[in-house]
Amino acid sequence: MSKTTFQVPEITVAATQADTETRATSEHAPDLRLWLRLLACTNLIENEIRSRLRTEFGITLPRFDLMAQLERKPQGLRMGELSKRMMVTGGNVTGITDQLVTEGLVVREDNPNDRRAYIVKLTTEGRRVFRRMAEAHEKWIVELLGGMAENDRSQLYGLLAQIKSHAARVTGR
Amino acid sequence: MSKTTFQVPEITVAATQADTETRATSEHAPDLRLWLRLLACTNLIENEIRSRLRTEFGITLPRFDLMAQLERKPQGLRMGELSKRMMVTGGNVTGITDQLVTEGLVVREDNPNDRRAYIVKLTTEGRRVFRRMAEAHEKWIVELLGGMAENDRSQLYGLLAQIKSHAARVTGR
DNA sequence: TTGAGAATATTCAATTATAAATTAAACGCC
């Protein structure tokens, strides 16, 4: 009975949904379908957040993300630490930091213990600006993910932990 | 009993892992933590796939993604359809398609019914190349997601469906 | 029929992102 999928009219499917996940059909491995759905969820939310950050605050998502990392670490972070946490390359962090420095939202401080490394911190202004944005950002996330039963949410959280630790092991962190 | 999360020691968490998710602490809303974990999972897997596609096949992830959309639609897709399905802007699709055309992997065919629109298709060579890559790609996904109990996987699949449809409603598709 | 508005795709400028090469400093070891 579950093999009746080949009868589903393709036209209808294409008309009612069209995103990354459209790639997955019944012939695909369950893991692939899962991956495409994961990707579709992330893209959907990420694109909406990006758009709102731009229209509401005139900031880009990567700049917001970098500031978010710094906000949790008042002592500052090195470029390499930002790179790891943001999961992007070092060169990318250099560019985003440059922009934020120009805008006066973060500063590169010299590290007396290691002259190769900077310590990047939010400026007072940066902290002020960020807090205002973060408040809205959190509301948006709740709006986008919300309506989920507490039980489902913690289920999901745990299942993602499984994926994360497995994938991290496979990729060597 | 489920409200004990505020006791999680932040230091330990920060010391043992460093990624996007590091942004989440106990003071954050559960939804925010969930979002950051979702994002971390996606980035982890996506970055690994990108890297393997490059080293094994010398192709970029967006090019692979575009070809993947076409492979399922032998009749071809319009630029706008590719854009929706890949969840990226139209201008982006134009650029990626240009590259693939140069490489001889896809073609833009004129649409006799609508002279504004092209129909993009895989070439014979493109189909050949893609199939080889897709086989490896699927194995990688299984490797990265694998080891998950069938029950957990279908649980996760369903929970993501919830998120996806809710977020799609909020964003207006 | 025609003309206003919608739809389709491209172009453009700016930003983000990667990967590889480079510069500079720290580290370890003899």
Place this chain on the structure above:
DNA sequence: GGCGTTTAATTTATAATTGAATATTCTCAA
């Protein structure tokens, strides 16, 4: 102390990505 290796960050070249503006074509109502 000096030298090879590692580490931290930037630079460079190229690609991907966005958002806005533009050019073309289509639709449809007056």
